[in-house]
Amino acid sequence: MNWFRDFLLPPGASTHVGEMDGLFMFITWLTVFFFFFNGGLIFYAVRRWRRRSAKEVTPHITHDTRLELVWSLIPLAVVMLIFLWGFKGYVKAWVAPNDAMEILATGKKWVWEFEYPDGTRTLNDLHVPVNRPVKLVLTSEDVIHSFFIPEFRLKRDAIPGRYTELWFTATEPGIKQVYCTEYCGKGHSDMLARIFVDTPEQYETFLREGDEQVRKMPLKELGRLVWENKGCATCHSLDGTRGQGPSWKGIWNQTHRGADGGEHRVNADYIRQSILTPQAVVVQGFEPIMPTYQGLLREREILGLIEFIKELQ
Amino acid sequence: MSEGVLYAGAGHAGRHADYLEEPKGLWSWLTTVDHKRIGLMYMWSVLFFFLVGGIFALLIRLELLTPKQTIMDAETYNRVFTLHGAIMTFLVIIPAIPAALGNFALPLLLGAKDVAFPRLNLTSLYVYWIGAAMAVATLALGGVDTGWTFYTPYSTTTGGGVTLMVLAAFVLGFSSIFTGVNFIATIHKLRAPGMGWFEMPLFCWGMYATALIQILATPVLGITLLLIVMERVLGVGIFDPQLGGDPVLFQHFFWFYSHPAVYIMILPAMAVISEVIPTFSKKTIFGYKAIAFSSVAIALLGFLVWAHHMFVAGISLFAGAIFSFLTFFIAIPSAIKVFNWIATMWRGSISLEAPMLFAISFLLIFTIGGLTGLFLAALSTDVHLHDTYFVVSHFHYVMAGSNLIAFLAGIHYWWPKMYGRMYNTKLAAISSAIIFIGFNMTFLPQFVLGSRGMPRRYFNYLPQFQDLHVASTVGSWVLAAGLFLTAAYLLASFRQPKGAPANPWGGRTLEWETASPPTAHNFEGQPVLQHGPYDYRPEPAPVGVKELAH
Ligand code: HEM
Ligand SMILES: [Cu+2]
Ligand SMILES: [Cu+2]
Numbered sequence: 001m002n003w004f005r006d007f008l009l010p011p012g013a014s015t016h017v018g019e020m021d022g023l024f025m026f027i028t029w030l031t032v033f034f035f036f037f038n039g040g041l042i043f044y045a046v047r048r049w050r051r052r053s054a055k056e057v058t059p060h061i062t063h064d065t066r067l068e069l070v071w072s073l074i075p076l077a078v079v080m081l082i083f084l085w086g087f088k089g090y091v092k093a094w095v096a097p098n099d100a101m102e103i104l105a106t107g108k109k110w111v112w113e114f115e116y117p118d119g120t121r122t123l124n125d126l127h128v129p130v131n132r133p134v135k136l137v138l139t140s141e142d143v144i145h146s147f148f149i150p151e152f153r154l155k156r157d158a159i160p161g162r163y164t165e166l167w168f169t170a171t172e173p174g175i176k177q178v179y180c181t182e183y184c185g186k187g188h189s190d191m192l193a194r195i196f197v198d199t200p201e202q203y204e205t206f207l208r209e210g211d212e213q214v215r216k217m218p219l220k221e222l223g224r225l226v227w228e229n230k231g232c233a234t235c236h237s238l239d240g241t242r243g244q245g246p247s248w249k250g251i252w253n254q255t256h257r258g259a260d261g262g263e264h265r266v267n268a269d270y271i272r273q274s275i276l277t278p279q280a281v282v283v284q285g286f287e288p289i290m291p292t293y294q295g296l297l298r299e300r301e302i303l304g305l306i307e308f309i310k311e312l313q
Numbered sequence: 314m315s316e317g318v319l320y321a322g323a324g325h326a327g328r329h330a331d332y333l334e335e336p337k338g339l340w341s342w343l344t345t346v347d348h349k350r351i352g353l354m355y356m357w358s359v360l361f362f363f364l365v366g367g368i369f370a371l372l373i374r375l376e377l378l379t380p381k382q383t384i385m386d387a388e389t390y391n392r393v394f395t396l397h398g399a400i401m402t403f404l405v406i407i408p409a410i411p412a413a414l415g416n417f418a419l420p421l422l423l424g425a426k427d428v429a430f431p432r433l434n435l436t437s438l439y440v441y442w443i444g445a446a447m448a449v450a451t452l453a454l455g456g457v458d459t460g461w462t463f464y465t466p467y468s469t470t471t472g473g474g475v476t477l478m479v480l481a482a483f484v485l486g487f488s489s490i491f492t493g494v495n496f497i498a499t500i501h502k503l504r505a506p507g508m509g510w511f512e513m514p515l516f517c518w519g520m521y522a523t524a525l526i527q528i529l530a531t532p533v534l535g536i537t538l539l540l541i542v543m544e545r546v547l548g549v550g551i552f553d554p555q556l557g558g559d560p561v562l563f564q565h566f567f568w569f570y571s572h573p574a575v576y577i578m579i580l581p582a583m584a585v586i587s588e589v590i591p592t593f594s595k596k597t598i599f600g601y602k603a604i605a606f607s608s609v610a611i612a613l614l615g616f617l618v619w620a621h622h623m624f625v626a627g628i629s630l631f632a633g634a635i636f637s638f639l640t641f642f643i644a645i646p647s648a649i650k651v652f653n654w655i656a657t658m659w660r661g662s663i664s665l666e667a668p669m670l671f672a673i674s675f676l677l678i679f680t681i682g683g684l685t686g687l688f689l690a691a692l693s694t695d696v697h698l699h700d701t702y703f704v705v706s707h708f709h710y711v712m713a714g715s716n717l718i719a720f721l722a723g724i725h726y727w728w729p730k731m732y733g734r735m736y737n738t739k740l741a742a743i744s745s746a747i748i749f750i751g752f753n754m755t756f757l758p759q760f761v762l763g764s765r766g767m768p769r770r771y772f773n774y775l776p777q778f779q780d781l782h783v784a785s786t787v788g789s790w791v792l793a794a795g796l797f798l799t800a801a802y803l804l805a806s807f808r809q810p811k812g813a814p815a816n817p818w819g820g821r822t823l824e825w826e827t828a829s830p831p832t833a834h835n836f837e838g839q840p841v842l843q844h845g846p847y848d849y850r851p852e853p854a855p856v857g858v859k860e861l862a863h
């Protein structure tokens with residue numbers, strides 16, 4: 001009867017599927033059975049004991065304790081079985097393995113934003129490696145949303161001011177649909193996201209070069225995104241105010257004096273060096289606190305930053 | 314005296330004008346304290362709002378005919394489904410059976426002249442009208458787009474007439490509480506002499522259990538709704554995290570009322586069915602006490618399961634387990650009742666009049682509605698199904714399917730008593746079939762939509778879901794056709810002469826012992842109970858039946 005399951009449920013693609021589908025089909029058959037059982041009894045009774053004359057006399061049966069116990073205790077046993085079965089699957093979906101990769105998913109009207117362990121961010125497209133446990137930490141910036149992946153049989157609300165979790169191991173590569181299932185206003189039904197379950201190679205590429213969105217984004221925009229997302233913004237302003245580090249406003253082509261006394265023109269090589277080995281030249285008047293971004297930024301992101309700084313007049 | 318009922322000081326039946334005729338005039342209706350008139354006014358108000366809510370439903374289904382915009386934009390759609398849900402829950406389903414049929418029938422079934430507090434009864438009707446007017450007035454303020462569940466922080470931050478709608482629900486709560494208080498007092502105090510608790514018709518047990526929930530749970534809703542108003546109007550942070558509140562707290566409060574409220578909707582339906590089935594099976598009810606106690610058990614257990622609406626809303630693993638466990642217990646009394654009704658039909662003398670046809674529809678539909686509750690009570694399956702069309706379908710099976718079809722069964726059952734006129738029984742049989750088919754066409758596909766992943770409250774949807782949506786929309790037209798047919802022959806019955814007999818169905822409860830329609834005082838003198846409510850043994854009653862002094 002696999003066709004029946006395939007008719008009722010979307011294809012399964014996570015390790016939670018087996019548990020849920022088994023129980024789902026069990027209750028489905030139970031429902032079908034009792035519908036026809038009750039319907040059959042009613043149909044039979046109506047056929048067999050249809051009133052033929054107004055004078056008919058019926059037996060005066062007020063109750064039957066044995067029968068009533070049977071039809072109370074059997075359903076009780078069945079529902080307790082269902083309870084335990086459902087609980088088992090829920091517990092499994094609750095406790096993420098320790099080695100799960102953690103991704104932060106933030107809902108806001110009406111997009112999902114994802115942040116990966118290495119600081120990469122994506123919008124509406126979530127990349128995960130196949131066959132590796134992934135834990136999503138969900139939150140919201142405005143109202144309640146809910147993250148629903150039918151093919152994984154998983155769902156959890158994203159609540160403002162709180163963190164909730166959901167974890168899965170995707171079992172086959174491909175693109176999975178994500179819906180928002182907590183009503184959140186005008187764009188609720190357009191608040192769709194996709195999960196790209198990548199093969200290990202695809203996932204490597206994604207980590208190296210970013211997802212398609214990033215790969216296609218103009219350099220300058222990408223630079224701003226990196227400034228925002230990778231922490232540069234906490235130390236470098238764009239409007240000339242001095243932070244923990246020098247503002248980037250108007251620095252392109254200026255000559256800066258290093259703490260060692262040497263003069264350096266701010267050009268592409270200088271910026272690259274500042275990012276990858278910040279301690280090589282420390283700008284005069286600042287502490288050597290900038291961390292190195294060696295290995296944390298993709299080549300294209302560095303190019304983006306250079307373009308971005310170039311334009312900041 | 315016929316049918317074993319004694320009237321203390323009887324002997325002049327049929328002399329007085331019936332309650333419909335005397336006194337005359339609109340004013341006499343608006344100021345009446347007669348439970349029967351109040352019941353009828355409730356019934357027509359509820360039916361009017363059922364029409365309004367139904368039109369919204371047809372608009373929703375029409376919009377969903379295509380995956381993108383069909384007849385309205387997303388913002389209108391959100392307002393339409395909110396209004397549909399709010400009207401159907403607060404203005405139709407909650408008052409339908411208790412306030413309309415209960416008001417009409419409960420005192421008659423108890424052998425009483427009226428309810429315990431007739432003026433409070435009229436007040437409850439006016440409060441209902443005021444609440445209804447407030448709900449409709451929200452349209453002038455740009456409508457409401459929160460869904461009938463008013464989840465925070467969406468509801469405390471969105472625009473439109475949310476405050477007014479919330480106040481409307483608050484006011485309607487009082488109408489519900491008044492009815493509940495009244496019924497409890499009536500059942501305690503006004504049973505006919507000789508009617509012990511276990512000689513009451515089961516309808517009264519159902520009303521009693523419902524009334525318990527109405528007075529215990531509704532205040533919680535009232536307080537919760539006021540908290541929303543405080544947050545929206547005064548900026549007090551209770552639910553909105555931006556103000557330091559907790560949005561999930563609202564869900565706890567809301568479902569603490571609204572889960573019991575679903576039993577405000579189903580217990581009265583079960584109450585009607587418990588009357589109809591023995592009458593048309595001409596056989597005593599099977600398991601009277603089991604049915605009576607199941608009603609009370611459902612009412613009490615109903616208070617312990619609210620968080621089953623929140624399995625994915627960040628409640629703890631332990632809480633999830635407890636609430637799932639308790640929810641399953643509610644399924645048992647429901648199952649017991651269904652088996653009892655079938656056992657009542659067993660070896661009966663079954664006559665398939667319209668009320669019985671509706672009752673059979675109820676049995677089939679409630680079986681599906683109840684069993685699909687198991688999918689949602691089980692934790693792992695609910696995680697998949699929550700907030701999808703599966704839930705939509707489940708609660709329509711239990712609310713629209715079971716409650717409204719039981720309401721129709723009750724209307725068809727007591728219509729000759731209400732108006733003294735009979736409707737066209739052939740058309741009634743046909744329409745009960747159309748309604749059954751239309752209902753299943755509309756909602757069966759929604760189970761599949763939901764299990765395949767279609768979320769609820771979606772204006773746009775992915776093309777892969779279209780076929781099932783089309784089937785559901787077509788079903789909604791069939792259902793509407795059946796309901797319009799019902800309306801037509803019921804209204805046409807007013808052109809019939811007032812010829813309905815006192816006891817058209819051969820029932821054994823007290824309302825059939827008085828004229829159709831009854832006089833303003835229901836009975837000529839005080840009826841005294843002589844036999845149980847479902848005693849169909851041939852007379853003279855065998856030994857053991859209560860013999861009562863007059
Ligand atoms: C017979 C046993 C029943 C069980 C075990 C059951 C179980 C459930 C559960 C667990 C949910 C929450 C699903 C979710 O949101 O994910 C639910 C939803 C609901 N049920 Fe039932 N139910 C039963 C009968 C009824 C009855 C009799 C009614 C009303 C007449 C009813 C009305 C509703 C409504 C209105 C909702 C959804 C409300 C919303 O989210 O808007 N249920 N049911
Ligand atoms: Cu949403
Ligand atoms: Cu509930």
